[in-house]
Amino acid sequence: MHLSESVTTGYFFLAPWLVFAPVIGLLINIIFGGRLSEKAIGTVASLASGASFVVSVLLAWSLAAGHGAAVTVPFLEWIHIGDLELDWAFRVDSLSTTMMLVVSGVGTLIHIYAIGYMHEDVRFKHDPGRFRRFFVFLNLFIAMMMILVSGDSYLMLFVGWEGVGLCSFLLIGFWYDMDTLGRPSWANSNAAKKAFVTNRVGDFGFLIAAFLMFWAFGSFQFDEVFEAAHAVAPGVIVAITLFMLIGVAGKSAQIPLYVWLPDAMAGPTPVSALIHAATMVTAGVYLITRSAELYTLVPQAQYTVAMTGAITALFAATIAVGQYDIKKVLAYSTISQLGFMVAAVGMGAFVAGMFHLVTHAFFKALLFLSAGSVILGLERGHHHAEHAHHEKKPIGKSGKSKAESGHDEHEVFDPGDMRNMGGLRKTMPVTFWLYMIGTLALAGIVPFAGFWSKDEILLDASRHYPAVYILLSIAAFFTAFYMGRQIWLVFFGEPRHEAAAHAEESKPIITVPLMVLAALSLLGGALNLPFEGFHQLGHWLEYTLHEVEAFPLNLQVAGVSTLVALFAIFLSWLIYGRNPLKAGQPDPLKKPLGFIFTGMENKWFVDEGYFAVIINPFKKLSYFLADVVDWRFWHDWFHETVIAGTYNWLSNIGLNLYADQKGIDAFANWLGTATQSLSATLRKVQTGFVRSYALSVLLGVVLILGYLIVK
Amino acid sequence: MEFLLKPLTLLTFFPLLGVLLILFINAEAKNIIRWVALITSLITFGISLWVLAMFDASNVNLQLVARYDWITVAGWNIQYFLGIDGLSILLVLLTAFLTPISILSTWTAIEERVKDFMIFFLLLEVGMTGVFLAQDLFLFYIFWEFTLVPMYFLIGIWGGPRRIYAAIKFFLYTMAGSILMLLAILWLGIYGGTFSVPDLIAQGNIPADIQWWLFLAFTAAFAIKVPMWPLHSWLPDAHVEAPTAGSVILAGVLLKMGTYGFVRFNLPLFPEAAVRAAPWIALLATIGILYGAMVSYAQADVKKLVAYSSVSHLGFVMLGLFAMNPQGIAGGILQMINHGLSTGALFLLVGMIYEQTHTREIKVYGGLWKITPVFGSIMLIVSLSSMGLPGLNGFVGEFTILLGAFGSKAINNTAYAIASALGVIMAAVYILYMFQKMFLGPQGEIVDEVKKHGHGLRDLNWREIVTVVPLLIFIFWIGLYPKPFFALMAPAVEHLVGMLPIP
Amino acid sequence: MIPVEYYIVLSAILFAIGVAGVLIRRNALIIFMSIELMLNAANLAVVAFSSVLKTFSGQVFVFFVIAVAAAEVAVGLALIVEIFKAKHSIDVDQMSSLKG
């Protein structure tokens, strides 16, 4: 396939509206948002995102009608200088439309959910501008994500890549003046900054890859790059792909750059679902898939990618086991699942990776949003409990707002801590069932979506990469285990906190989108069933990826993975389900696993390690450079003492001692000792001023004559 | 009279008309003076747009030339020679653009000696425009040195507590470099028989060793002005002490005079020497990028932070210029504009908050976004532009520079570009640090402090918004659609690259 | 006839004595006399040269020098008198209020 011909048929001309729709939405909200109601703001944003989805569907339809031939929709000439020609063009092919559909589809659902969530979230009701801000950011995110997936060149992809990083920063730090519990703190903004900076580290890798690409291939445009790639030394391509891997590690939270993602849970829950589970973090997977033609040229790079993914999958899964925060568990789970995807695309199983990307978007969004529903329920429960509490002893506290008095009197209540939950299946039945669907999908139980996609990955690994297969299988075991643990801790047993006891089910605006997602999680597997005649996603992506291996279901692999999952769930029941956790009781695994559990609990101290090895030294070096080197040494000492000091020294001689006087006197003294007979007389020079001036004249004469005669 | 009606002459000297007018206005009529200055600078900006309209980007030669013999006796061959081409047009526009903005920013910030201030400011504009337009080395030198004087007063009279120290330091440092350049200019004038830059370029054939010395002499002047590491020591002082408008112009335009000098003079006049020096300049630029970024991060004073960030940003510009390929040089020139816009805007914004709080210490701020949402949002955009976010102007410049440097045959070492790309990460570190500590997080102590003395912090008023919005427009414009900007300079840049004997 | 070198050497010695006098003596009057000595040393040299070279221009010069020196004396003495009136001393070392 060469440069895609511009097709005039179909709805391709709509491609720019992928981006413009949300941009218009956010502009409306910026300009008129101050006068619109919360609902209106949310509706505008959701419509904008929905419009994007409609465009995506139309594009997909047009594409299918054109037999999947990729189409490039030129839009704007961007940077033209020398032989660098960068254009902003939209690329519509099966791969990008898949991403568009996921992003705008899941995105729209989350927009709708967020209208309810942001309204319900009583913790933050004091901020009247939150709706406008939130939906502006959310629309911006959709726009950026669309740029990312629809870009026709690596550079446009990078534009979106950084743009979503920005949105991630803005949304993680949405409650920027507090921590996750609503106390005034730097915590949330630190988390946001951490995400941005870590992403930038990854972007650095991407940038270098882009530079290499340009100087090796002379272009950033996908087709041109792939075409030129065959003629280039593999060493260069290895370098490109590995630098790209750094970018992937940053965006898709892989070792060693995953550390920002758990902290990103500081953002509102819809954000965690949309950005930090379903869409943005999968951009790395998309990037590798997009670069399939580069990666397949260099197996050594593929192997590195696969191993990175597999190790991340396992590593993050172990940490998830030791977490207490409902969203943190999901966060590590996301890292782990991203590891699965990266491993898959690393192995060359691009369809499997994309498949898992899609199903994961469904069920992880579902899980996060359900977790948000749980948190809201708990919040409401806490609210009720507080209320009741107050009614019992209303002594003079009535004047204070509840939130404030809550801070004053109690230890701060954490609605996300699973140790405060328990027994929620009774109080929040809808959420419970939705959560169950998500869990089963994630754990990989037949016939939920996760089963099919994960199985495809494992199958591919078992064929070509045994090490990856083993790692991923263990990771799958942990996945099922920590999800089981979560279910038991959250929904079963007895409430461990007043709030859990008073928890309340969420409203339909929250639960209805969840149901849609639940349905998708249940049925998403149908996208690419591993049976002859199916493999629809595979065929769809084949338009873009050319050679796609499609394996039939392998009962051995599928059986093993199902058994492993079931065993893990059983194990979790043994530990957490049979004897539900009591309030205040430590985790039952803590004792038997000892320091291992401590490690899991503390995320294997990776953050601390980074602080010790990178961040603190960087800070120290910064302060050293700024204070000691630049200021005290260079600014003060060198410029003040040496340069200005010399100045002053010279002038002081002038001031105090009269420079030429001193010079001449010194010279006179020297002359005096040199010629004994004259010394006595000449020393008297020092007594008289006019005469020393005359002496100066004489010295001049002597020197000049001396020079002229001697020469 | 024809001389006076040349567009470039008009553009350069029009502010003098404002100066004359102001001279006859009573010093107490502050508002009239402000309006006269503002309108003068706006008309100047209008003239610059007129010049732009007449400019033909596809022509690589000097255009709209105003060339008259000036001093042509006793072996002198000095000309009044103004001209504009793709290398300078953007900077000229930037100068004309930033001046009214800076004047507007002083509306309430400068209450003392408004008359003097405006006079100096307009004089400064004359000097700066002249620097970018002069095509005769002697004329250039006159404008170059002339800019020192008004800026010196702006810092020294309206600056902060250590203003005199800063002003003198600024003056002496920049002069220290430029006097060496003067000698080199004289040498060129003597041996080339002319001071006209195009003629000198056409003559060429300066022996390699002499080229090297001349190159160094010019570099001394420009490198101090830029300032390149390690000659940056005057910058934090000057920036911290200068009044807001002074900082804006200093960062926005005056520093560009240095980088512009490299493009206009060092590269075409001494091509062999420039190629020879490229790896060394690249080394210094890279050190400057990383060093500036690190040192910025450790600052407690927000103006100082921005000042050091300039060291880092201008390191990028230098790296691009000495990449000596179209990407690098065009990126470098565009980055000059970008830096002028974003750092100018940063200084403006910092000045706006300083006007209310009278402190530049970062740690007393915090949580301002909530109290002043408009201010916070604009600050965010400007910060992002400064750290090179795609879609905003900073990225376009930095990316093309790094791309150019990476594949540069003159530098011939990808390590510089890679190390400089690390600077992009560090930019995020220090900019986000600043933004977070001032605008995010819990409310800082300054909020209550200000409340004690009056109404508490207010958000931007209309005048302030009008001041920064033009900058924002360009920040977005260049970021989203830089093509017209590149188109203006591309032919000239490629012509310049063609002149360089790159191995 | 005495060779011209003798005159020259003598004039040089006289000149040196004059210079030394200026440097060593503190009395303004004596310093002034030393200066006169320097001038006259020059005169001597000129006259000597003039006689050797058989030209008159040198002698003209001497007359001028003598005349001008006289004028100088007039001014110089007046100054010295003024100073003496004010300070009751003509020690040049006491004239050192201006310095630095």
Add this chain to the structure above:
Amino acid sequence: MNLTPQDYQVLTPYILLTAWACVLLLADLFIPRERKSITALLAALGLAVTLGVTLSQVGIEQTGFFGMAVLDGFSTFVNALLLVSGILGIAIAHDYVKRMGIERGEYYTLLLFSVSGMMLMAQAADLIIVFIALELLSIPLYVLAAFARPQLSSEEAGMKYFLLGAFATGFVVYGTALVFGATGTTSLAGIVAAAASPSTSTLLLTIGAALVLVGFGFKVAAVPFHMWTPDVYQGAPTAVTAFMAAGAKIAGFAALLRVFATAFSSLAVDMTAVLWALAALTMILGNVIAISQTDIKRMLAYSSIAHAGYILMAFVPYGNPAVRDVSIAAGLFYLAAYAFTNFGAWSVVIALEKKEEKGLAIADYAGLGRKHPLLAAAMTVFMLSLVGLPPTLGLVGKVYLFRAVIAGGFTGLAIIGVLTSLISAYYYLRVVVTMYMKDGEPETVRETWLGFTTGLSAIVTVVFSLLPQSLFAWASEAVLKLF
């Protein structure tokens, strides 16, 4: 041996001025004490008339009085400059002497005599005339320096100037004697002719030339012959100082130029090194010591020493025929630039000076920018000109000088030159800083002629920097006709 009208034409301006001065000396006796302005006016008139005569002689080239005096472009240029200096010297002094209570008619007469001596110096073509001119210009200055008697500092200044001046004259005379001994003539043309003959004792000639150089070095305040300068400049009445700084320097350099460029051109190889060292030393020492000065008069004195160094640079390549013309023209131009700047700066000093040597500290200038913006602006222009920054004559002059020096191949000296101007920026700027950036309540006087001097100097300093063509042309033509 008959004098023709042509001979008189050569010295017309000089004769006219001297005669005018003699008449004025007598006329002054009849002018009442409280109306000495008339004397000043008459003196200025004399200078102006002479200036007219001088300017009418532009283009005429003659020698007269048997080759002892010449009239050429060079002398016309210098004389015009000297006469303007004289007029400015009177303008600056007119109100000052009244204010300081030292108004006496002799002041103006002495000034006229001094100017006539300076003019003669520029026209001298014989060492005898040089000597006479030297004394004629010096003796009135000795008196003028002590003019503020019985104020002790003034008397001290006069005394020092007199003793050291006479001392230096001794060297000139002795040098002349040796030159005469070596060549058998005192005429400059004769010396050139004799120097070419192998029988001439080069050693004697060289020593003689060196001693003459010392005398001129003293007059122009070159290091190490400069030590009288700060004391005398400080002690003398400020108006005298201003005149002295400009006039004596111009005359000294004019003579130095003529004598060395014509008579001693054969010694160029040796002298170049000496002049190089003198120029370098003078620039360095003058500027460095100036940094520490707190008294404006002393500071300007050192500045004047430093500028002597810059002008000396123009003489360094005098033996190189290729650049000699340019460099001497540069020197002349710089002298003109310096003269105007100098008068301007001193006029501001006078505006601030009060009785009993008050108001002379640099600190006394605090707040001037606010209280008297025009005066401060003018002072800023002068300071910038002294540093050598645009838009002032100082820059153009320096550029001209450095160009000559570089063209002569003395890049090292040029580097010293620019570096020392950098140093000088520091102390000149301090004045500006004090005026604009420190608060104070300076008191100034408003005097018509003083203001005239300040304004004229400022305008000339700025305008001629932008339109230096005519002055350039004149200076270089002046030189072309010298040889």
